[in-house]
Amino acid sequence: MSRDPDASLIVIDGLQYSNWDRPLFEELRAGGITAVHATIAYWENAAETLRTIAAWRRRFRQHGDLIRPALTGEDIRAAKRAGRTAIVLGFQNCTPIEGDPALVELFHGLGVRLMQLTYNHQTLLGGGCYEPVDSGLTRLGREVVAEMNRVGMIVDLSHSGERTTLEAIETSARPVVISHANPAWFHDVPRNKSDAVLKALAARGGLLGFSIYPLHIGGADRTRRQFCDMIRRTVDLMGIDHVGFGTDSVRGWPDEVLSWMRAGRQVGPDEGERPSWPRWPDWFATPADFPNLADGLAESGFDDAEIAKIMGGNWLRLFDQGFGPPAATDSP
Numbered sequence: 001m002s003r004d005p006d007a008s009l010i011v012i013d014g015l016q017y018s019n020w021d022r023p024l025f026e027e028l029r030a031g032g033i034t035a036v037h038a039t040i041a042y043w044e045n046a047a048e049t050l051r052t053i054a055a056w057r058r059r060f061r062q063h064g065d066l067i068r069p070a071l072t073g074e075d076i077r078a079a080k081r082a083g084r085t086a087i088v089l090g091f092q093n094c095t096p097i098e099g100d101p102a103l104v105e106l107f108h109g110l111g112v113r114l115m116q117l118t119y120n121h122q123t124l125l126g127g128g129c130y131e132p133v134d135s136g137l138t139r140l141g142r143e144v145v146a147e148m149n150r151v152g153m154i155v156d157l158s159h160s161g162e163r164t165t166l167e168a169i170e171t172s173a174r175p176v177v178i179s180h181a182n183p184a185w186f187h188d189v190p191r192n193k194s195d196a197v198l199k200a201l202a203a204r205g206g207l208l209g210f211s212i213y214p215l216h217i218g219g220a221d222r223t224r225r226q227f228c229d230m231i232r233r234t235v236d237l238m239g240i241d242h243v244g245f246g247t248d249s250v251r252g253w254p255d256e257v258l259s260w261m262r263a264g265r266q267v268g269p270d271e272g273e274r275p276s277w278p279r280w281p282d283w284f285a286t287p288a289d290f291p292n293l294a295d296g297l298a299e300s301g302f303d304d305a306e307i308a309k310i311m312g313g314n315w316l317r318l319f320d321q322g323f324g325p326p327a328a329t330d331s332p
Contacts, residue, residue, distance in 0.1 A: 008080075009032070009294070009307075009308060009311055009312070010034045010035075010076070010077075010080060010308070010311070010312035010313055010316055011031070011032050011033050011034045011035075011290055011311050011312045012033070012034055012035045012036070012037075012076070012244065012245070012311070012312035012315035012316060013033055013035070013036045013037065013245055013246065013247050013249070013287065013290070014037050014177070014179040014180060014207075014209030014244055014245060014246030014247075014315055015037050015039065015090075015158070015179045015180040015209060015211075015246035015247065015248050015249075016036050016037070016038055016039070016247065016248070016249045016250070016251075016287065017038070017039040017092070017248070017249075017250050017253075017261075018038075018249065018250060018251035018252050018253070019251065019252030019253050019257075020038070020059060020252070021252065022063055022066070024251055024252060025063050025066040025067050025085065026066065027251070027286055027287055027288045028066075028067075028085045028287055028288075029066060029083075029084075029085060030288040031286075031287045031288040031289065031290035031291065032290055032291060033085050033287060033290055034076060034079060034080045034085065034086060034312055035070055035076045035079065035085065035086035035087070035088060035312070035315070035316075035319075036085060036086070036087055036088065036287075037088045037089075037090050037113075037114060037179060037246070038056075038087050038088065038089060038090065039090060039091070039092050040052045040053065040056065040089050040090065040091065040112070041091040041092065041093060041095065041096045042092050042093050042095075042119055042260075042261055042264065043093060043095050043119075043260070043264035044095060044096055045095060045096065045098060046096050046097070046098050046103060048096075049091075049096040049107070050110075053089070053110050053111065053112075056069075056087070056089065056111075060087075064084075065084070066084055066085060067084055067085050067086070067087050068082070068084050068085075068086055068087070069086070069087055069089075069111055070086035070087060070088045070113075070319075071111060071113070071323060072319075072320075072323050072324065073316055073317075073319045073320035073323065076088075076316060076319065077316075088113050088114070088319070089111050089112050089113060090112060090113060090114035090115060090116075090156065090179075091107075091112060091114070091115040091116060092116045092119050092156075092158075092159065093116055093118065093119035093123065093159075094115060094116065094117055094118070094123050094124065094125050094144065095123075097115075097144070099124045099140065101140075101143050101144050101147045102147075104144060104147045104148055104151060104153060105147065105150075105151045107153075108151045108152065108153050112153065113152075113153060113154060113319075113322075113323050114153065114154045114155075114156045114177070114179065115148065115153055115154075115155070115156060116156040116157065116158055116159055116160070116179075117137070117141055117144070117145075117155065117156075117157065117160055117164065117168060118159055118160045118161070118164065119159045119264075120159050120262065121264075122135060124138065124140050124141070125137070125138055125140055125141035125144055126138055126141045126160055126161070126164035126167075126168065127160065127161040127163065127164045128159055128160060128161055128164075129159055129160060129161050129162075129190045129191055130190055131161055134161030134162060134163040134164055135161075135163075135164065136163040136164055136167050137164050137167040137168050137171060141164075141168070142171055145168060145171050145172050146171075146173070148172075149172060149173045149174045149326065150325065150326075151325065152322060152323050152324035152325055152326070153322075154174075154175075154176065154177055154318070154319075154322040154323075155168060155172050155174075155176040155177070156176070156177050156178070156179045157169070157176055157177070157178050158177075158178050158179050158180050158181050158191070158209075158246075159191065162194060162196075162197060165178070165193070165197050166196070166197060166200055169197075169200045169201055169204050169206065170200070170204070172204070173326070174321070174322060174326060175204060175205035175206045175207070175318060175321065175322065176201070176204070176206045177206055177207045177208075177209065177318065178193060178197075178201060178206070178207075178208050178209065178246075179209045179246040180209050180210075180211040180213070180216075180246030180247070180248040181193050181208065181209070181210075181211055181216065181246075182210055182211055182216050182217065182230065182234075183195065183198060183230065183233075183234055183237075186217070186218070186230045187216060187217055187218040189215065189216065191211075191215070191216055192216060193208070195237060198234065198237055198238050199237065199238070201238070201242065202237075202238035202239055202242040205242075206242065206318075207242050207243065207244055207314055207315065207318050208234070208238065208242060208243050208244070209243075209244050209245055209246020209247075209315075210227075210230075210231060210234075210243065210244070210245050210246065210247075211246055211247060211248045212227070212245075212247045212248065212249070212280070212281070212284045213247070213248035213249075213250075213278075214278040214279060214280055214281070215278060216248065217281075219278075220278065220279040220280055220281045220282075221281070222281060223281075223283070224281070224283040224284075224292065224293075224295075224296040224299075225296065225299060225300065227281075227296065228293075228296040228297050228299060228300035229300050231243065231297065231300065231310065232300045232301060232302070235306075240306050240309055240310075241309065241314055241317075242314065243309075243310055243314060244309075244310055244311075244312065244314045244315045245293065245310070245311070247284065247287065249286070249287050250277065251286065251287075253277070255274070255275070255276045255277060256274075258275050258276070258277055259274060259275060262275070283296070290311075293311070294307055294311055297310060297311075
């Protein structure tokens with residue numbers, strides 16, 4: 001298999017959050033990335049999120065030679081044919097819907113295709129992974145999951161607690177994702193997932209996006225071989241059809257944005273910790289390094305067909321299934 005970023009391989013990154021500008025879009029093309037799930041909300045309310053969507057529409061006009069919006073799987077294929085990167089918009093929290101399930105359909109109509117039920121903390125929909133007590137999926141959470149299933153917005157459980165995650169997997173009538181995390185046995189932090197969660201996710205047709213964020217892999221000194229061998233072991237657990245990448249790449253933001261991401265409006269500007277962005281491994285310093293991942297998968301024993309699935313084929317199949325109303329034959 002060619003590792004050339006211009007080859008026919010579909011490459012999808014299941015999660016990035018960057019301060020987007022033209023050099024960063026050029027970086028995506030340098031990495032041969034066909035599509036990116038781009039975070040547009042953490043703690044924003046509905047009005048703030050609408051302004052962010054408007055800003056993305058300006059970007060699509062200004063940089064249309066490099067990027068295009070993706071509302072369907074076919075949009076991603078069209079982007080590949082045109083040599084552009086498809087952008088899939090998503091929320092890392094449920095705050096934009098402000099507790100109103102009706103806003104799910106509204107934001108879906110504006111192009112949002114994935115939404116996390118929680119971001120670390122308790123929400124109206126469920127418990128976050130850093131809560132001392134996990135509430136599980138709330139009654140409102142069940143209603144919102146049903147509405148997401150109806151319109152074609154994929155449920156993302158990356159930052160949810162164990163109980164909430166398992167209940168959402170079971171409740172959803174359509175496959176869900178953990179867009180950016182790793183197995184807890186690889187690095188035991190609250191953001192990574194237990195084998196019980198990963199087995200349940202695969203059994204219901206869902207997908208895990210492997211994160212390369214340094215705090216999810218044990219630091220920048222983890223080797224590519226260690227990371228890709230972890231993928232091999234996870235495939236043994238979940239199956240080759242249920243994994244991909246969600247690198248959690250973060251580009252172009254100052255350190256203060258990290259504090260805001262973690263705490264949102266719950267901590268004032270002069271309170272709490274002041275973390276800095278971590279150092280990334282040299283084998284994946286930026287998304288331009290995506291070809292290194294294909295090489296690492298080959299080194300860990302994956303064949304060409306398996307590499308194609310992990311690099312983006314599995315994400316594309318799930319997007320085909322999950323974006324839009326369910327077909328009569330859809331089942332998790």
